[in-house]
Amino acid sequence: xxxxxITQQIIKIAEKHCLLAQSGSVKKISLVVGDCSGxxxxxxxxxxxxxxxxxLCEGAMLEIERIEPKLxxxxxxxxxxxxxMSFACPECEADGQPTEIGKEFYIKEIEVE
Amino acid sequence: MHDVKKVxxxxxxLDENDHIAxxxxxxxxxxxxxxxxxMGAPGAGKTTTLKNLIRRLDGLVAYVIxxxxxxxxxxxxxxxxxxxxxxxxxxxACHLDAPMVESMVDSIDLGRNSILFIENIGNLVxxxxxxxxxxxxxxxxxxxxxxxxxxxxxxxxxxADMIVLNKVDLRPYVDFDEEFFMKGVRALNKDxxxxxxxxxxxxxxxxxxxxLSWKAGQACNGNQHHGR
Numbered sequence: 001x002x003x004x005x006i007t008q009q010i011i012k013i014a015e016k017h018c019l020l021a022q023s024g025s026v027k028k029i030s031l032v033v034g035d036c037s038g039x040x041x042x043x044x045x046x047x048x049x050x051x052x053x054x055x056l057c058e059g060a061m062l063e064i065e066r067i068e069p070k071l072x073x074x075x076x077x078x079x080x081x082x083x084x085m086s087f088a089c090p091e092c093e094a095d096g097q098p099t100e101i102g103k104e105f106y107i108k109e110i111e112v113e
Numbered sequence: 114m115h116d117v118k119k120v121x122x123x124x125x126x127l128d129e130n131d132h133i134a135x136x137x138x139x140x141x142x143x144x145x146x147x148x149x150x151x152m153g154a155p156g157a158g159k160t161t162t163l164k165n166l167i168r169r170l171d172g173l174v175a176y177v178i179x180x181x182x183x184x185x186x187x188x189x190x191x192x193x194x195x196x197x198x199x200x201x202x203x204x205x206a207c208h209l210d211a212p213m214v215e216s217m218v219d220s221i222d223l224g225r226n227s228i229l230f231i232e233n234i235g236n237l238v239x240x241x242x243x244x245x246x247x248x249x250x251x252x253x254x255x256x257x258x259x260x261x262x263x264x265x266x267x268x269x270x271x272x273a274d275m276i277v278l279n280k281v282d283l284r285p286y287v288d289f290d291e292e293f294f295m296k297g298v299r300a301l302n303k304d305x306x307x308x309x310x311x312x313x314x315x316x317x318x319x320x321x322x323x324x325l326s327w328k329a330g331q332a333c334n335g336n337q338h339h340g341r
Binding site: 002009014020021084087095098108112113 | 207242267271
């Protein structure tokens with residue numbers, strides 16, 4: 001729902017690192033987006049094309065690596081993807097607990113020229 | 114032709130927001146002000162909860178920053194009750210962020226050793242993703258929303274320090290499975306305080322206000338912790 005300002009922030013960060021690298025344009029941005037981050041990759045991609053016009057990121061390729069959320073079972077330690085409407089561990093049925101896996105939202109690297 | 118080179122970035126998109134949120138938190142902490150980020154779906158009873166809590170805070174001064182996409186209906190209602198309230202309109206944005214809150218906090222005069230409630234936009238998704246400088250995340254849920262909400266909107270329940278289950282007076286009229294609801298809450302969050310309340314009868318707010326007063330007392334003594 002809030003991908004527009006988020007995409008502006010992505011461009012701002014990429015431009016900052018492009019200038020720090022004393023380069024003139026960004027060719028590629030590699031993003032890591034957890035499925036629990038609340039951000040929709042397709043929406044970011046759509047906004048990116050529009051907002052990046054006239055910036056150092058214009059024409060850059062946006063590569064999005066998605067991460068599936070995982071729960072950790074407090075009983076047997078298994079990491080697992082939960083089923084809808086359940087937190088039960090597939091190994092031992094105990095309710096799994098949230099982890100940071102799936103909440104990622106960062107720029108991993110950029111390619112500049 | 115120029116060479117293409119890779120630059121390692123590893124920078125969080127929300128780092129700037131989180132940095133400003135930490136600054137707001139530090140400023141409020143220095144003044145002994147407990148900051149509560151009030152989250153919940155539209156119609157869960159966030160403003161009604163605030164009215165019920167504030168009248169039970171026993172001498173502790175409360176301030177409210179109201180976040181709404183449009184209108185100042187809630188702010189006007191709170192002002193009419195003698196509560197010091199201030200309005201942020203986001204005009205479309207689905208959550209409050211730290212820069213909006215910083216700007217408002219810098220523009221108003223907050224007394225020391227008090228409590229600042231920030232009512233976020235009615236939305237069970239986005240507000241949970243953005244820190245705004247709070248010490249306590251308070252989630253208002255209600256029995257009319259259904260008992261499946263922790264399963265459908267896990268992040269809001271995972272992040273909450275305090276969950277107010279509101280409208281419990283309506284339980285006889287709705288199919289709310291409290292055991293299923295609490296099973297989901299506890300799978301996501303072992304530590305959050307849960308208070309069962311009714312905005313209509315006032316049930317449960319005395320206990321919730323007492324817990325917040327205790328947290329505010331900790332704030333005055335400089336023992337606050339950042340919200341999750």
